[in-house]
Amino acid sequence: MEKILEVKQVSKRFGKVTVFHQVSLDLYQGEILAIVGENGAGKSTMMNILSGVYAAGEYEGEFYVRGKKCEFRSEHDAKEHGIEMVHQEISLHRDLSVAENLFLGVLPHQGPFIRWKEIYREAQKYLNMVNLDVDPYEDVRNLSNSQQQLLSIAKALVCKPEIILLDEPTSALTESDARNLNQIIKKLVSQGISCIYISHRLDEVLEIADRIAVLRDGEMISIRSRAESTVDQIIGDMIGRPLYEMYNKQSAKLGEVVFEVEGLTVPHPYILDKNIVENVGFNVRRGEILGLSGLVGAGRSESMCAVYGYMKKTSGKVKLEGQEIRIQKPRDAISQGIGMVSEDRKGSGIIAPMTLRENMTIASLKDISKAGFLQKKREVNLAQTFYDMLHVRAGGIEDYILNLSGGNQQKVVLSKWMMKDLKVLILDEPTRGVDVGAKIEIYNIVYRLAQKGVAIIFISSELNELLGVCDRMIVFGHGQIWGNIERDSFSQETVMKAATCVEKYGI
Amino acid sequence: MERKKKNFFKSMLKTKELGILFILILLSVLVEIVNPIFLTYSNIMDVLRNTSYTLIIALGMTFVLIARGLDLSVGSILALSGLVSAAAMFYFHLPIFVAVLLGLLCGALFGFLNALFVVKLKIPPMIATLGSLYMARGLVLVLTKGSPIYPLPDAFSQFGKSYVAGIPYIVLVAAVLALAGHITLKHTTFGRKVYAIGGNPETAKFAGIDVNRVTFSVYLLCSTLAALSGILTAARMGSGQPSVGDGTEMTVITAVIIGGVSLNGGAGTILGTVLGTLLMSVLSSGMNLVGVSAYWQKFVMGLIIIVAVGFDQYQRSQRKAA
Numbered sequence: 001m002e003k004i005l006e007v008k009q010v011s012k013r014f015g016k017v018t019v020f021h022q023v024s025l026d027l028y029q030g031e032i033l034a035i036v037g038e039n040g041a042g043k044s045t046m047m048n049i050l051s052g053v054y055a056a057g058e059y060e061g062e063f064y065v066r067g068k069k070c071e072f073r074s075e076h077d078a079k080e081h082g083i084e085m086v087h088q089e090i091s092l093h094r095d096l097s098v099a100e101n102l103f104l105g106v107l108p109h110q111g112p113f114i115r116w117k118e119i120y121r122e123a124q125k126y127l128n129m130v131n132l133d134v135d136p137y138e139d140v141r142n143l144s145n146s147q148q149q150l151l152s153i154a155k156a157l158v159c160k161p162e163i164i165l166l167d168e169p170t171s172a173l174t175e176s177d178a179r180n181l182n183q184i185i186k187k188l189v190s191q192g193i194s195c196i197y198i199s200h201r202l203d204e205v206l207e208i209a210d211r212i213a214v215l216r217d218g219e220m221i222s223i224r225s226r227a228e229s230t231v232d233q234i235i236g237d238m239i240g241r242p243l244y245e246m247y248n249k250q251s252a253k254l255g256e257v258v259f260e261v262e263g264l265t266v267p268h269p270y271i272l273d274k275n276i277v278e279n280v281g282f283n284v285r286r287g288e289i290l291g292l293s294g295l296v297g298a299g300r301s302e303s304m305c306a307v308y309g310y311m312k313k314t315s316g317k318v319k320l321e322g323q324e325i326r327i328q329k330p331r332d333a334i335s336q337g338i339g340m341v342s343e344d345r346k347g348s349g350i351i352a353p354m355t356l357r358e359n360m361t362i363a364s365l366k367d368i369s370k371a372g373f374l375q376k377k378r379e380v381n382l383a384q385t386f387y388d389m390l391h392v393r394a395g396g397i398e399d400y401i402l403n404l405s406g407g408n409q410q411k412v413v414l415s416k417w418m419m420k421d422l423k424v425l426i427l428d429e430p431t432r433g434v435d436v437g438a439k440i441e442i443y444n445i446v447y448r449l450a451q452k453g454v455a456i457i458f459i460s461s462e463l464n465e466l467l468g469v470c471d472r473m474i475v476f477g478h479g480q481i482w483g484n485i486e487r488d489s490f491s492q493e494t495v496m497k498a499a500t501c502v503e504k505y506g507i
Numbered sequence: 508m509e510r511k512k513k514n515f516f517k518s519m520l521k522t523k524e525l526g527i528l529f530i531l532i533l534l535s536v537l538v539e540i541v542n543p544i545f546l547t548y549s550n551i552m553d554v555l556r557n558t559s560y561t562l563i564i565a566l567g568m569t570f571v572l573i574a575r576g577l578d579l580s581v582g583s584i585l586a587l588s589g590l591v592s593a594a595a596m597f598y599f600h601l602p603i604f605v606a607v608l609l610g611l612l613c614g615a616l617f618g619f620l621n622a623l624f625v626v627k628l629k630i631p632p633m634i635a636t637l638g639s640l641y642m643a644r645g646l647v648l649v650l651t652k653g654s655p656i657y658p659l660p661d662a663f664s665q666f667g668k669s670y671v672a673g674i675p676y677i678v679l680v681a682a683v684l685a686l687a688g689h690i691t692l693k694h695t696t697f698g699r700k701v702y703a704i705g706g707n708p709e710t711a712k713f714a715g716i717d718v719n720r721v722t723f724s725v726y727l728l729c730s731t732l733a734a735l736s737g738i739l740t741a742a743r744m745g746s747g748q749p750s751v752g753d754g755t756e757m758t759v760i761t762a763v764i765i766g767g768v769s770l771n772g773g774a775g776t777i778l779g780t781v782l783g784t785l786l787m788s789v790l791s792s793g794m795n796l797v798g799v800s801a802y803w804q805k806f807v808m809g810l811i812i813i814v815a816v817g818f819d820q821y822q823r824s825q826r827k828a829a
Contacts, residue, residue: 310713334715348709353773354702362703363714365696372695416714 001028003067004194005050005163010061012045012054012218020045020218022061027163032185032195034209036202037238038435042218043198047165050196051085052078065163082162086169088198088433090148092140092155099123099136102155126154130184142270145296146177150184157188164188166197170204171433174296174461176500182208200435202231203464214238239437246436247443247468252450254471255286259338259424259455264316266299266306275314277303277479284424284455289446291466292459293483294476294499300459301343303476304426308333308340320423334363339417341410343428343459349413350401357383357397360415367419386415390445407438414445425449426457431465443469463492477501523767523819527782531789538793545796552675558788559681560743562781563736564759565766566688567729569780572763573692574725575705575772576625577632580617581733582755583643586748588614588734590647593656593747596663603663607738614734615727617643622726626719640756647749657746667742677739684732689777701725705772761808762787765815786811 005027012020020042027033035043048054050063052072063070065081072078075085092101099120100107108115108122123136132150134143143151149169156164166185170178182204189195199205205212206226213223214237221237235246266277277299284290292300306313309327318325320336327333333340342348351359360383361368368379383397390411394404401409410430417425427446431439446469450456460466466473467490475483475498483498484506497503538545564581571578592610595601601609617639624635658664669676692698700721703711712718741747766783768775790811794804 329717330713331715331717340713342709342713344709348707348713351703351706351710351773353706353769358699358702362699362711362716365699369696372697374694374696374699376694 001030003027004029005063005065006067007050007063008061010046010049010059010063012042012049012059018218020049020059023215023218023220025213025220025223027194027196029162029194030189030192031210032189032197032208034197034199034205034212035215036199036205036212036234037215038437041215041238041435043215044167045218046215047085047167047196047198050078050163051075051083051165079159079161082160083165084156084159084161084163085165086152086156086167088167088169088171090145090152092148092151094141095139097136098127098134098138098140098143098151101140101151102126102136102158104155106158126157127151129157129188130154131180146173146181149173149177149181153181153184153188162194164193164195166195168198168200168433170199170201174294175463175496176295178204200433201462202234205234206231216240235436246440247465248440249468250444250447250451251471252287252289252447252453254288255453257283258286258321259284259457260317260319261303261307262317262319264303264306265314266302266311266316267314269302269311275479277306277476280316280476280479280481282474282481282484284457286453286455287450288472289450289456289458289470291470291473292457292476293463293466293473293495296461298476298499299479300476301428304340304428304457304459305342308338308426310340310342334420337421337423338426339363339420339422339424340426341413341417341428341430343432345406345409345413345433350409352402354401355398356387356392356394356401356404356412359401359412360386360397360419363416364419382419383415386419390415390418391441405435405438407434407441410434410438410442411445414442418445418449422449422454424455424457426459428459429461430458431460431462439465463495467492467495475499475505481507483507524776524778524782526818527766527779527786531782531786534786534789534793538789538796542796545793548673550792550796552673552678554785554788554792555678556675557792558785559675559677560736560740561755561758561762561787562681562784563684563739564729564733564755565762565780565784566684566777567725567732568759568763569688569766569768569775569777570692570701570725571632571729572760572768572770573705573772573775574701574722575708576722576725577636577760577770578621578726578729578733579633579636579756580621580639580643581729581759582752583640583647584614584617584730584733585737585740585752585755586647586750587617587643587650587737589737589741589751590650590656590747590749592738593659593741594650596659597656597747603660606663610738611731611734614730614732614737618727618730619723621730622723625726626722651747651749653749655746655748659741659745659747663742664745667739667745677743680739685777685781692777697721697724702773705769705774707773758787761812765811767819 003026007023007025009022009024011018011022037043049059052075055073056071070081102123103119108118120136130150130153132147132154134147140148170181173181185195186208197209206229209226211223211225212229212234214221214234216238260283262281264277264280265275268274268276280303294300302311305311307318309329309332318327325336357379361379368375368382387397392408392411394408401412431442446456458470471487473485474481475495477499478501482501482504483495485494494505498505544550568578588610591613592606595606595609621636621639624630625632666676671679700716703716704718704721708718737752740751762784763780765786766779768779791804794807
């Protein structure tokens, strides 16, 4: 096989801090090389160097594409050398059509006139390459997350790259969408494209990658072929110590049923006269961790948002400790002792211009004030307590939350609810975009809350996580409940069959 | 020594308020050198008095902008409320207290409408308050047919001119309000909520903050303060003038932005607003004293906005890089 990319002892410093130390790496034609590592291990730095975000001269060392030394000045240069980057955060223009997005920046034109006909005809070709079945005229706004992710890849293909850099392409996708995406990547690679693939999902990496490279603290720890790799080994390399049990499940003593939902129906947020959730009911016991599984669009998040009062519901009863309660807005839920961590950390989890302290106490203003006046001392003490308890890694509680990594931000978001005496805590994708180390810490926080008697509702698109963490699982399929599975009977197969509405279980 | 100086300057640049203060002092010294009238008692009081009328509104605007809103209607509300008070005294011979209250109520009513448009009808704040700007100004013209209302009772006009311990009444009013504003913003749960809904309204909602109620409050506060400024302006002039407050919204917004309040919401302080407002008055007084033509003054104001906001953006990008 031909060596297409050769990275030789590249280092990158920010000020005095070396984030990337003498990393070398080869990429062969038609292979998928996965790079894994905790957040801050240097994966993104690597991508940024290769894709021209950091111009030549901003780093030390050199790299070659097909034996030719590369000194990129911009991302544009990288594109011209056949390197395309697909960013983790989908960066499409939501109000432009699918085809316009595809060709943005390289619109075929004749003089000053854009050749629209050609664009829409060509678009179909690229959509086919990624098995994306949407109308090129459709606004991107109306596409689902996974469709948008596929479109981002199609967009990268437009420039006919030799090397594609994928930064966590599946982090926002469900299990089956992710599988579909990975199939497409495999297909592209079999056609001769080479691919560097960053992911947090090791199951995925072990399935798709030809070789797996582990970065830790800016150094290349190991590169192994897939056949030689095991999950334990990879995680061990990532965190620098052996890891026997990632989830390390700790069960709490289950108490009586504390929270019940009956006959919940939620209208679809975008489609008129359609329900996204229909007549759903379930309950949670004190100290229980209830997993909500299902494909994106199955209505897990929507049901919980409706229960929490963040979305409107058509009908449905919510009972807390046997008493029916009325929740019309999040405020009502909180006053009853129900909290929720949303799936969109940036959009509805943190307040970017605020400090850690202010973010932590934002739901507890009543507890830290007297007659409407804030009591600074009490606030500082409270925030500091949880800052220490959760081992938040930052410059202190007066640091701004934007300076933190995803995992640490999430801990701050969790602490917002830990300082309240909750009966029920809803967690929607609490470990999305979080590195392995922080994930483990978050699981432990969840176990601790459960042991304190809090009923936890845990939504996740990572099936392994739910299998590892939960006591029981409810499976959503097309807006209804298809499975209710106790931990003893957990298996990937049962869950997938229920989630895809093939076979009901336990109902 | 050299190094120390540099560090001092650097830390100065880091705190936005100190930066403005620095420019303020520099500007005052420059003007004083050219024209020593600047730092005389009467001119200082003049500058402070002019600052106060703007500042009272700017305080409210600070709350609105931090909460990610915008209020363009303050200039028109200023005029309308002044006139409502004036009319109440002139046509209906109502007691001053009642007239003032009516003026404030009129301001509050428009604040309520603004909030209603923004919160319930989901009209973007710029459009909603632009509508109010025209409606209020229209009512002014309907009410006065273009001519001023005067004379007003002596006791009322006197308030606009009187001093306490050598300081104009209005300056004291503005100072007390600024202090109250600072305490509200920094030390009350309400203030924290204002920052929260400006920083991220969705997160605020998730955390149980009644975003609509807080939004209502800030618009109500802003327009009521605009009304107060209008009534005090009427007292100062001894008449209800239909043309006052034309373009005040821009002066106010400029001052607040120079003071470091973010148009994206979630950031800003009352101290910054006070300094920003003061800087604007010193600038305009200074330019008069130095002899800059009125035409050029507008140009300079525009330049100041670009410099102030440009500098702010530069600081931010530096901070990100660090």
